[in-house]
Structures are given as structure tokens and as C-alpha cells.
Amino acid sequence: MPRLFTQIICLILIALTFGCSEKFETERFYSMGTFVSITLPEKHKNLEIDVRSKMTKLENLVKSSSEKANESQNFNFTGVMNELAEYGEQYSEMTEGRFSIYAYTIAKLYGFHEGPYTEPSEDDIEKAVDDIDKMKDVKMDMGAFAKGYIVDKAVELLRSKCVDNAMINAGGDLYAIGIKGDRKWRVAVKHPDKTDEFISIVHLEDKALATSGDYERFFETKNGKRIYHIFDATTGKNPEFYRSVSVIADTTEKADALATIFFLLPETDIKIRCSKLKTPVLLYNKKDVVKKLCGWENFENK
Amino acid sequence: MKISKADFLVIAALLIVSIFAMTLNGRGEKRLYLISEDGKSEISLKDDRIELDDGDIILEVTSNGARFVKNDCPNKICISAGWVKDCGDTAACVPNKYALTMECSEVPYDAVSQ
Amino acid sequence: MTQYHSNKLAVTGLFAALTVSLGVFETFIALPVPGVRLGLSNIGIMLCLYLLDLPSAFYVALAKSILVPLLTGNLLVKISISLPSTIAATIIMAVYIYTLKKYTSPFSTGAVGAFAHITVQFFVVKNLYIKADAIYNLLPYFTFVSVLTGAVTGYITLLILKNFPEVKGCINVSKDNLS
Numbered sequence: 001m002p003r004l005f006t007q008i009i010c011l012i013l014i015a016l017t018f019g020c021s022e023k024f025e026t027e028r029f030y031s032m033g034t035f036v037s038i039t040l041p042e043k044h045k046n047l048e049i050d051v052r053s054k055m056t057k058l059e060n061l062v063k064s065s066s067e068k069a070n071e072s073q074n075f076n077f078t079g080v081m082n083e084l085a086e087y088g089e090q091y092s093e094m095t096e097g098r099f100s101i102y103a104y105t106i107a108k109l110y111g112f113h114e115g116p117y118t119e120p121s122e123d124d125i126e127k128a129v130d131d132i133d134k135m136k137d138v139k140m141d142m143g144a145f146a147k148g149y150i151v152d153k154a155v156e157l158l159r160s161k162c163v164d165n166a167m168i169n170a171g172g173d174l175y176a177i178g179i180k181g182d183r184k185w186r187v188a189v190k191h192p193d194k195t196d197e198f199i200s201i202v203h204l205e206d207k208a209l210a211t212s213g214d215y216e217r218f219f220e221t222k223n224g225k226r227i228y229h230i231f232d233a234t235t236g237k238n239p240e241f242y243r244s245v246s247v248i249a250d251t252t253e254k255a256d257a258l259a260t261i262f263f264l265l266p267e268t269d270i271k272i273r274c275s276k277l278k279t280p281v282l283l284y285n286k287k288d289v290v291k292k293l294c295g296w297e298n299f300e301n302k
Numbered sequence: 303m304k305i306s307k308a309d310f311l312v313i314a315a316l317l318i319v320s321i322f323a324m325t326l327n328g329r330g331e332k333r334l335y336l337i338s339e340d341g342k343s344e345i346s347l348k349d350d351r352i353e354l355d356d357g358d359i360i361l362e363v364t365s366n367g368a369r370f371v372k373n374d375c376p377n378k379i380c381i382s383a384g385w386v387k388d389c390g391d392t393a394a395c396v397p398n399k400y401a402l403t404m405e406c407s408e409v410p411y412d413a414v415s416q
Numbered sequence: 417m418t419q420y421h422s423n424k425l426a427v428t429g430l431f432a433a434l435t436v437s438l439g440v441f442e443t444f445i446a447l448p449v450p451g452v453r454l455g456l457s458n459i460g461i462m463l464c465l466y467l468l469d470l471p472s473a474f475y476v477a478l479a480k481s482i483l484v485p486l487l488t489g490n491l492l493v494k495i496s497i498s499l500p501s502t503i504a505a506t507i508i509m510a511v512y513i514y515t516l517k518k519y520t521s522p523f524s525t526g527a528v529g530a531f532a533h534i535t536v537q538f539f540v541v542k543n544l545y546i547k548a549d550a551i552y553n554l555l556p557y558f559t560f561v562s563v564l565t566g567a568v569t570g571y572i573t574l575l576i577l578k579n580f581p582e583v584k585g586c587i588n589v590s591k592d593n594l595s
Contacts, residue, residue: 026405027342028335028337028342028403029337030337030338030339030399033396034394034396035337035392035394035396035401037413039412039413115376115377116376117376117377167412167413169413169414169415171416172414172415172416173415174413174415176412176413180412185412185413186411186412186413187411187412187413187414187415188390188411188413188414188415189414189415189416190414190415190416198411198414201411209415210415211415211416213416215416216416217377219377246415303521303522303574303577303578304521305521305523305571305574306519306520306521308516308519308520308524309520309521309523309524310524312520312524312527312528313523313524313527313563313567316527316528316531316559316563317560317563317564319559320556320557320559320560320563321556321560322556323555323556323559324556324557324560
């Protein structure tokens with residue numbers, strides 16, 4: 001009997017020592033208009049400062065260049081900004097002009113991002129749409145994919161320092177490098193209304209995920225209509241298809257951009273594009289129905 | 303009818319399952335953090351009222367969680383976010399760069415996409 | 417035939433009385449962990465399972481989960497928690513006994529029953545009363561203690577069973593009923 005007892009104690013001790021693997025630490029800081037969290041293995045945790053300064057530097061570059069261009073109306077860029085502008089051009093073509101980095105001309109009328117929020121007159125909206133068409137007196141904003149692009153640059157930096165496992169999450173636009181311990185990174189997609197509910201949990205390894213939602217930045221008009229930050233550049237209005245769109249892609253820039261772009265398109269158009277681009281999509285539409293397209297389910301299973 | 307080895311094995315197995323389950327959430331203690339431009343600081347969960355920025359921002363803290371009761375940011379998103387009390391809850395005031403977040407070491411996900 | 421039935425009925429009644437009185441008795445015994453009870457009343461259910469059959473164990477379980485709350489107060493809340501967990505524990509113990517009887521004794525059956533009982537109890541409390549997942553964080557601590565107390569009641573049951581032959585006359589029907 002005493003021998004059996006010691007055996008039991010041994011078994012318990014073995015159980016306790018189980019599951020000890022690489023430890024991770026998460027640091028958070030403010031950048032790009034959102035809270036960024038970086039999860040790194042404990043042994044690499046000092047890299048957080050490098051990542052942070054790289055992201056802040058890029059953020060300031062994009063911000064100051066955009067402001068300068070909006071003021072001078074000269075939209076010829078070089079370097080990083082040129083790369084971003086080219087992406088913007090591609091995405092605009094892909095949506096027949098519904099997506100545009102110049103849609104900020106419209107968003108600004110409503111008071112995004114500086115406030116105060118107002119509902120502009122139909123004439124003003126029409127004029128803004130017309131201005132974008134003629135490229136006259138427009139305002140440009142790379143917000144739809146600059147955040148993702150900057151996350152990718154941070155990922156590159158971490159990869160160059162031989163970090164095999166990490167995660168960078170910039171306000172929901174995230175990239176998962178490698179795995180976490182003995183499993184893939186688990187990412188939950190938030191429910192549009194309920195703070196503690198999720199519409200999906202996916203398992204990611206060397207993949208990016210981004211979500212756009214009408215709950216991120218919005219205001220309500222006097223008659224209770226919700227106006228949010230994504231605008232169709234051809235109508236000057238919010239698209240009326242979805243509450244939230246999530247995309248899994250190989251780069252955060254792509255995931256980030258497509259999450260916004262798919263917001264502007266009906267489901268049938270998304271199906272065609274996501275199967276061509278091989279990017280799984282999760283939609284939460286206005287009827288509160290969750291739709292999983294292009295192999296999203298495969299990421300929900302481990 | 304006698305006590306057998308199998309009896310001990312079964313009891314040991316049940317105890318091990320219990321202990322293993324404890325280690326899964328044993329570290330799942332809640333920690334409340336205030337994140338600002340200066341970094342991240344832990345707030346202890348006890349009844350308190352915290353004023354920041356000369357009273358422009360006021361936090362109400364209880365033993366269960368915390369919330370923003372006053373914030374000079376334009377959209378008041380962080381106030382409408384309500385109580386930060388469960389694992390992973392966050393209330394962020396992006397314009398003035400303050401956020402409250404409840405962290406627990408074991409939640410079913412590593413990150414939230416929103 | 418009638419002898420068999422009335423014998424069984426009498427023994428079931430005996431066990432039910434034992435179970436209920438132990439159940440009431442143990443509400444007076446405080447354990448160091450709040451909310452945990454010894455589970456002495458499980459002795460009666462186990463005796464039923466070992467000496468009689470599943471239906472009579474059910475009667476005893478039913479009597480216990482209705483009568484003990486009736487005698488100790490806070491009726492509806494207690495019944496709603498105790499009934500499902502006692503029935504579930506009875507079923508699981510029955511399955512455990514009928515599959516592993518050759519290799520195990522009531523010592524571990526008590527632990528298994530207590531483990532099942534507390535787990536179902538948590539599930540019920542979570543879904544009916546405290547609607548927060550956070551209570552599951554406490555469950556492992558409770559299962560740990562329950563397994564220990566369950567082993568103790570199982571051991572007591574074993575001792576009772578060993579001394580049962582003295583009254584064998586009234587329940588020797590059980591022998592062929594068990595296998």
C-alpha cells in the first residue's frame with residue numbers, strides 16, 4: 001500500500017511537469033491609431049523595441065507623406081509610398097473604382113477621422129464622387145492597407161532576426177509567424193455587437209488575418225442610421241451588405257485590403273475573387289448570418 | 303472483495319485529470335491593465351476611482367473589473383464599451399490613447415481580430 | 417417469487433432510509449473546503465448497485481435527491497441541482513461497476529461517482545444559476561477534493577459490504593442479479 005501511494009505521487013508529479021514549452025510574452029503599445037500587441041518568445045522579447053520603432057517610423061512616413069500630398073495635390077510618390085499607391089491602384093481596378101484610396105474625400109465630409117461627425121448633403125456627396133472621378137481637390141488615405149503593410153514589414157524584421165514563432169496584432173490586423181508552443185496560433189473573430197462573443201476561431205500558421213467591421217468607427221445620424229468608415233467611391237455611401245468581413249491571406253497587407261474591398265462587393269462577386277486569390281473569407285451580413293467562403297472552415301479545424 | 307491496484311490506478315487517474323485541469327486554468331488569474339502611450343501598467347482590482355490627465359479621464363474600478371466613466375475623446379466608444387470584466391475584454395479610447403484590458407493567461411485564443 | 421420481491425423492496429427501502437438520513441446528517445459536517453460535502457449518502461446508492469440492481473439504485477437516488485432537500489430547506493434550488501447530478505452519478509457508477517467489477521472495488525467506484533456528481537453539479541449550476549464560464553475554473557479543485565472524499569465513502573461502502581454476509585439471508589437474491 002505505501003508503495004502504491006508513492007507511485008501515485010510520482011504520477012502526479014509527472015503530470016505537473018507536463019506541458020512545459022516555450023514561453024511567450026505580450027507587449028502592447030500605441031501605433032497607427034490603434035493598440036498594437038506583439039507576442040514574442042521570452043528569449044526574443046528584447047526585439048519588441050526594434051519592432052516598435054520600425055512600425056512607428058513607417059507610420060510617421062505614411063502619415064506625413066499623405067498629409068503633404070493632400071495639401072499639394074501632388075500624388076506622385078517614391079519608395080514605400082509609391083509601393084502603397086500601386087497597391088491602391090490595383091485594388092481600385094479590381095473593384096471597378098468602388099474601392100479608392102481617394103474615398104477619404106467622402107469620408108472627410110462625414111467627419112472621419114478627425115470629427116465632428118455630420119451627415120453631408122446629397123449635393124456635397126455627389127460633388128465629392130465627381131471630384132474623385134476627375135482627380136480634382138481629392139484627399140487620399142492609405143488606411144485600408146497601410147496598417148497591414150506595416151505589420152508585414154515588422155514580420156520581415158522579426159524573420160531576419162531568426163524569430164520562428166511570434167504574433168503581431170495591430171488592432172485586429174494580424175500576422176501569425178510559426179506556431180505557439182505545440183499548436184497553431186488561435187485567433188478569434190469578434191462578434192459585431194457582443195463584446196464577449198466570437199463568430200469564429202481559426203488556427204493560423206504563417207498566415208495573416210484582418211477584419212473590417214461597421215462597428216470599428218461609426219456614428220449614428222439623428223434618425224438612427226449608422227454611418228461607418230467604409231465608403232463606396234462610386235456612390236459616396238456606405239455599402240449595405242455586411243456588418244463584418246474577415247480575410248485570411250499570405251500577407252497582412254492583402255488580408256487588410258481585401259477585408260475592406262470585400263465590404264464593397266456583393267457575395268457572388270466575393271466568391272469569384274476569393275477563389276481566384278485563394279483567400280478564405282468570413283462574412284457577417286446585415287441579416288446576422290455568418291457565411292464561410294473559399295475554405296474558411298479548413299482553418300477552424302486544427 | 304478487496305482493494306486492488308486497479309482501484310488506485312483509477313483514483314490516481316482522476317486526481318491527475320483534476321490536477322491537469324488546474325494547471326490549464328491555474329494561471330488564469332485575471333489581471334487588469336491600463337495601456338497608455340507611456341506603456342502598460344497593472345491596476346489592482348479593488349474599489350477605486352482613478353483620475354488621469356487632470357480629471358479629463360476617470361476610471362471606476364471594482365473588485366470585478368473597471369470601466370471608463372469619463373473621457374474627453376469625441377466618440378466615447380470606450381465608455382459605451384462598458385465594464386471590462388472578463389478575459390480578453392478591452393475598452394479603448396483611441397484618440398487620447400488610453401485602453402483598459404483584462405488579461406488572463408488561458409483564454410481559448412491568442413488574439414482577437416476586430 | 418413474492419418472497420424475492422418483498423425482500424428486494426424491503427432492502428431498497430432500508431437503503432433509501434440509510435441514504436436519506438446520511439444525506440441529512442452530513443449537512444451538519446463541515447469540511448475545510450466550502451461547498452464540499454463528504455457524500456456519505458452515496459454509500460446507500462453504492463450498496464444498492466452492488467447488492468441489488470440499477471432500478472432500485474434509481475429509487476434510492478430519487479428519494480435522496482428529493483427528500484434531503486425537503487428536510488434541509490431551500491427546496492427547489494437544491495432539487496434542481498441534486499436530482500440531475502445524483503442520477504448521472506448513479507448511471508456512471510453502474511456502468512463502471514458492470515464493466516470493471518472484476519478488477520475494481522467500491523473504493524474506486526466511490527471516487528468515480530463523486531467525480532461524476534460534482535462535474536454534473538457544476539454543469540447544472542452554470543446553466544441554471546450562475547451563467548458564467550468562469551465557474552469552471554473552480555471545477556478541478558472541487559473534483560480533486562471529491563475524488564478523495566469519494567474514495568473515503570467508497571472505502572466505507574467496502575467495509576459494509578464485507579460485513580454484509582451476516583444478514584445475507586434477506587438478500588441472497590442479489591448474487592445472480594449482479595452478474
